[in-house]
Amino acid sequence: MKRDVNFILNGRPVTLSVEPRTTLLRALREYGVTSVKRGCEEGECGTCTLVIDDLAQKSCMVLALEVEGKSVLTVEGLVAPNGDLHPLQQAFVEEGAIQCGFCTPGMIMTAYAFLRKNPDPTEAEVREALAGNLCRCTGYIPIFRAVMKAAKTMRELGSHPGAAR
Amino acid sequence: MKQTVTRNGVGAWTTRKYDHEKAVGTLAFTDDLRFGPELLHARAFRSTKAHAEIVSIDVSEAMKVKGVVKVVVGENFVHRFGLYLHDRTPLAVGKVRYVGEPVALVVAETEEAAEEGMLKVTAKYRDLPPVFDPIKAATDNSVLVHPELETYEHVPFITPFPGTNIANWFRIRRGDVEKAFAESKYVVEEAVNCPQIAHGFLEPHCCICKEELSTGNLTIWSTAQSAFALREIIATGLGYPLAKIRVIAPPIGGGFGGKAGMTVEALCLAGAMDPDIKGRPVKLYIPREEVMLTSWVRQAYIAKIKLGIDADGKITAIKNNFYFDTGISAEYGANPVRSAGYSSTGCYYIPNVWTDSYAVYTNKPFGGAYRGFGLPELMGAMEVVIDIAARKIGMDPIEFRLKNMLRTGLPTCTGMPMNAHSLDTIVEKIVDRMKLKEKEPAKRKGWVRGKGFALALKAPAMPADASSSAIVKILGDGGVEVLAATMDMGQGAYTAYAQIASEELGIPIEKIRCYYPDTQSHPYDWQTVASRSCWSMGMAVKRAATDAREKLLALYAEFWQTDPETITIEHGIVKCKAKGKAEPIDVQVQNGFFMPSGKFVGGPIIGSGTFVPPDVVNPDPETGQSPKSVVHFTVGAVGVDVEVDPATGAVEVNKVSAGYDIGKAVSPMNVRGQIEGGTVQGISAGLMEAMYYDEHGKLLTPDFTDYKIATSMDVPGEVDAFWEETPEELSPYGNRGVAEHSMISPAPAINNALFDALGIRIHTYPTGRERVYKAIQEKKRGETDIWEYPYALEQSYKNAVKEWK
Numbered sequence: 010m011k012r013d014v015n016f017i018l019n020g021r022p023v024t025l026s027v028e029p030r031t032t033l034l035r036a037l038r039e040y041g042v043t044s045v046k047r048g049c050e051e052g053e054c055g056t057c058t059l060v061i062d063d064l065a066q067k068s069c070m071v072l073a074l075e076v077e078g079k080s081v082l083t084v085e086g087l088v089a090p091n092g093d094l095h096p097l098q099q100a101f102v103e104e105g106a107i108q109c110g111f112c113t114p115g116m117i118m119t120a121y122a123f124l125r126k127n128p129d130p131t132e133a134e135v136r137e138a139l140a141g142n143l144c145r146c147t148g149y150i151p152i153f154r155a156v157m158k159a160a161k162t163m164r165e166l167g168s169h170p171g172a173a174r
Numbered sequence: 175m176k177q178t179v180t181r182n183g184v185g186a187w188t189t190r191k192y193d194h195e196k197a198v199g200t201l202a203f204t205d206d207l208r209f210g211p212e213l214l215h216a217r218a219f220r221s222t223k224a225h226a227e228i229v230s231i232d233v234s235e236a237m238k239v240k241g242v243v244k245v246v247v248g249e250n251f252v253h254r255f256g257l258y259l260h261d262r263t264p265l266a267v268g269k270v271r272y273v274g275e276p277v278a279l280v281v282a283e284t285e286e287a288a289e290e291g292m293l294k295v296t297a298k299y300r301d302l303p304p305v306f307d308p309i310k311a312a313t314d315n316s317v318l319v320h321p322e323l324e325t326y327e328h329v330p331f332i333t334p335f336p337g338t339n340i341a342n343w344f345r346i347r348r349g350d351v352e353k354a355f356a357e358s359k360y361v362v363e364e365a366v367n368c369p370q371i372a373h374g375f376l377e378p379h380c381c382i383c384k385e386e387l388s389t390g391n392l393t394i395w396s397t398a399q400s401a402f403a404l405r406e407i408i409a410t411g412l413g414y415p416l417a418k419i420r421v422i423a424p425p426i427g428g429g430f431g432g433k434a435g436m437t438v439e440a441l442c443l444a445g446a447m448d449p450d451i452k453g454r455p456v457k458l459y460i461p462r463e464e465v466m467l468t469s470w471v472r473q474a475y476i477a478k479i480k481l482g483i484d485a486d487g488k489i490t491a492i493k494n495n496f497y498f499d500t501g502i503s504a505e506y507g508a509n510p511v512r513s514a515g516y517s518s519t520g521c522y523y524i525p526n527v528w529t530d531s532y533a534v535y536t537n538k539p540f541g542g543a544y545r546g547f548g549l550p551e552l553m554g555a556m557e558v559v560i561d562i563a564a565r566k567i568g569m570d571p572i573e574f575r576l577k578n579m580l581r582t583g584l585p586t587c588t589g590m591p592m593n594a595h596s597l598d599t600i601v602e603k604i605v606d607r608m609k610l611k612e613k614e615p616a617k618r619k620g621w622v623r624g625k626g627f628a629l630a631l632k633a634p635a636m637p638a639d640a641s642s643s644a645i646v647k648i649l650g651d652g653g654v655e656v657l658a659a660t661m662d663m664g665q666g667a668y669t670a671y672a673q674i675a676s677e678e679l680g681i682p683i684e685k686i687r688c689y690y691p692d693t694q695s696h697p698y699d700w701q702t703v704a705s706r707s708c709w710s711m712g713m714a715v716k717r718a719a720t721d722a723r724e725k726l727l728a729l730y731a732e733f734w735q736t737d738p739e740t741i742t743i744e745h746g747i748v749k750c751k752a753k754g755k756a757e758p759i760d761v762q763v764q765n766g767f768f769m770p771s772g773k774f775v776g777g778p779i780i781g782s783g784t785f786v787p788p789d790v791v792n793p794d795p796e797t798g799q800s801p802k803s804v805v806h807f808t809v810g811a812v813g814v815d816v817e818v819d820p821a822t823g824a825v826e827v828n829k830v831s832a833g834y835d836i837g838k839a840v841s842p843m844n845v846r847g848q849i850e851g852g853t854v855q856g857i858s859a860g861l862m863e864a865m866y867y868d869e870h871g872k873l874l875t876p877d878f879t880d881y882k883i884a885t886s887m888d889v890p891g892e893v894d895a896f897w898e899e900t901p902e903e904l905s906p907y908g909n910r911g912v913a914e915h916s917m918i919s920p921a922p923a924i925n926n927a928l929f930d931a932l933g934i935r936i937h938t939y940p941t942g943r944e945r946v947y948k949a950i951q952e953k954k955r956g957e958t959d960i961w962e963y964p965y966a967l968e969q970s971y972k973n974a975v976k977e978w979k
Contacts, residue, residue: 043206044199046427048376049462053878056376056427084199098197102189105843108664108851110196111203111376111427139886143878145374145428146664147847148854149886150893 019086055142058115108146178680224871226299241287256505274467307965341504344515346798349526354491358482377427383446387453400701431543470542477555501540510548513635557628557922624931633804652759666844678719680743705911717783810834823947849895852916858884860921
């Protein structure tokens with residue numbers, strides 16, 4: 010028996026009709042938001058990571074009904090209304106932090122939530138923050154570079170783009 | 175005179191194609207495609223037995239599940255598929271050969287119904303004795319995994335032995351090894367073993383197949399590295415003409431060889447081509463915990479290497495025995511066995527060579543292509559044995575390597591002269607940067623520190639006649655489209671091709687697009703494997719772009735009444751100084767030029783280019799000798815600095831330096847990416863990765879909880895990735911392959927560093943915390959070597975190196 014769940018998706022109110030057993034990952038993908046990737050559906054790989062009320066979560070480990078009334082942010086939602094990339098997205102592109110791209114949306118969302126809490130991290134802190142998101146292509150090294158670079162850009166901007174969402 | 179000017183041509187540091195789409199999450203991978211309510215979903219019911227006859231399969235309860243449309247079993251779809259050896263059916267027919275083998279395919283209206291249906295299928299089996307130990311399987315024919323081996327078709331360059339479990343036997347015979355051993359001052363004989371490992375790409379296999387109801391034409395959307403090879407394998411297996419099958423390959427989330435050839439597509443076709451289903455698209459998404467059971471992994475191996483060394487430290491003879499555990503299929507795995515074989519003197523010149531490299535069937539999930547393709551296996555053993563040998567004869571291991579190095583012009587083990595390279599420069603840089611000749615104290619209190627080194631080498635492993643072709647179209651606004659059926663799975667092929675097109679056309683890279691493969695629109699390419707693309711397809715793209723440029727210049731020359739040689743293309747502007755002309759490329763290149771003659775000339779500009787290696791000769795089946803066995807070798811080296819906690823066995827890698835002679839960096843951003851990424855993947859393989867089974871052959875490590883791969887916490891503190899550029903003669907820009915190479919030698923370098931730190935030799939991979947702890951304890955008991963072979967009760971290393979015959 011399907012039930013409705015109401016939440017804010019990338020700044021916009023949505024209502025999805027889901028079965029109680031449906032994960033947020035599957036519900037969002039069914040709805041058309043496919044940046045959340047199915048890498049394992051067991052909470053191991055991090056490719057489905059998104060941000061729920063400022064907390065990075067693996068959407069395969071959350072039931073869709075659990076986000077009632079909450080704010081859900083995916084990597085699509087980081088893009089500015091004029092199409093500009095978020096500093097994190099821009100840094101990932103510039104630093105070669107993307108190869109196949111399958112881990113990228115989840116990796117960026119984890120980094121996004123982390124930098125909200127810790128805007129001036131050490132590289133050691135970045136390594137620890139990303140430990141739940143697997144990447145098999147890049148060896149993580151350019152990802153560390155990208156997150157450090159984005160953190161610097163965001164500090165220089167003096168604001169946190171995307172924070173309004 | 176060079177007639178083109180561009181900022182982002184060959185050799186420029188530039189951002190990568192499609193990274194923008196990947197960063198915003200809008201690039202659609204196969205699982206992201208939508209097919210509407212007609213779409214059906216498939217899920218495999220799998221064997222619980224390692225080796226058994228199928229007595230019966232009961233699908234009646236599954237058919238009662240709401241939404242289940244059909245349950246297909248092996249007898250409904252008997253087709254053999256394979257790249258090099260047709261030994262694989264998508265569903266078990268008559269017999270199961272490993273735990274996890276697909277036995278039935280449940281097709282349903284939803285993924286959930288397919289899963290529920292799968293849980294309701296039952297099967298009865300009559301047990302057969304299984305064989306898991308590749309040494310036993312190779313030497314004792316009492317259990318045959320494929321008694322039908324004789325009937326399987328195969329390519330001429332592999333040699334199966336019907337009546338045994340040997341799916342391929344590759345040999346090198348040169349000189350007289352026994353005589354050379356007898357005359358040697360030192361003889362060193364050592365062994366190394368390594369379990370199966372998995373690719374660990376983050377996107378599981380996914381495939382959608384549809385048979386057109388009236389025509390029978392097939393469309394396949396799949397996570398495929400090689401759209402054309404996939405089409406050919408399917409066409410051959412079904413007996414279909416090529417044009418009846420269309421393969422669309424959307425972006426893939428990592429491949430590393432695990433999505434080469436044909437993987438899960440035939441299993442999906444077993445559903446989509448069923449008479450009760452055809453006409454509707456069927457989707458097969460492989461859940462993570464079934465990935466290692468559905469397609470191939472890297473083969474396990476046992477390598478025994480015997481060296482004869484003279485009083486000067488020159489290696490005079492080598493005898494290699496390589497047993498590759500290929501599981502139940504060698505359709506692809508037969509070839510890494512050959513690849514290791516024809517590279518089996520490694521980076522060294524050795525006059526007398528005897529190599530036996532075997533692919534051995536066992537009742538386990540199967541081996542196949544994996545980044546490095548036989549060479550991480552070869553080097554994982556050889557670079558350890560070289561290290562042991564150097565220490566035994568009292569030479570510095572690096573000096574020993576330099577003394578025996580396969581320098582330019584010297585024959586490889588197949589007799590082919592080695593191409594130009596600067597391996598000695600790379601060695602020098604790594605020795606210097608890693609302070610390899612200095613012993614340094616550990617940075618962590620109570621830990622011990624060691625340094626290790628290993629060389630690497632690899633050639634593209636492919637049939638002699640693997641070809642590529644490309645089309646370059648110049649659009650009416652000066653944009654460019656490149657059709658090159660390489661899969662850009664992250665390695666950056668489309669960026670490299672755009673740089674090549676930009677270089678040859680003088681058009682900015684921003685105006686150049688490459689598209690993901692579709693056999694209906696793209697011209698042929700053999701496969702995206704073997705680190706061959708930027709070289710082989712690079713030749714085709716360069717030729718196609720050159721062809722387009724020449725056509726364009728000829729038209730402008732006629733239009734401006736001048737010679738083509740007086741015209742340049744600079745940042746998309748066509749110029750002729752002599753005539754005072756400078757015009758952006760415009761719609762005339764599409765619609766034709768109205769010439770001074772009063773006639774329209776031209777029409778759309780399409781450049782084409784093809785390439786096939788002209789002079790590769792498959793090695794002689796008896797001796798392995800060939801004047802040119804491969805197109806070229808890329809060489810390199812890795813130095814590592816590790817620390818070990820003697821209390822726990824924990825290993826931390828302080829620093830790695832890895833360098834390769836790649837001829838020319840066409841796309842430096844991607845070269846760096848390949849070296850950094852492959853180095854970490856190699857460290858991960860060396861320190862933590864292994865597939866483990868219980869005594870009944872059930873995989874114990876099917877997902878990322880039990881099969882550990884490197885996380886961000888496992889990355890060395892410092893990774894120094896570099897390259898040298900000694901040009902390759904036959905090459906678009908002097909470039910050679912580099913994508914696989916970085917994965918090859920981190921594991922043996924770590925092994926050597928652990929010996930340096932601990933003083934005991936570990937002969938079994940992975941060399942992670944548990945095994946290192948054990949080694950430390952064994953050393954306290956006076957052992958000098960540890961050897962852990964899962965199938966032998968006798969774990970003594972000394973016994974393990976005795977003859978296996």
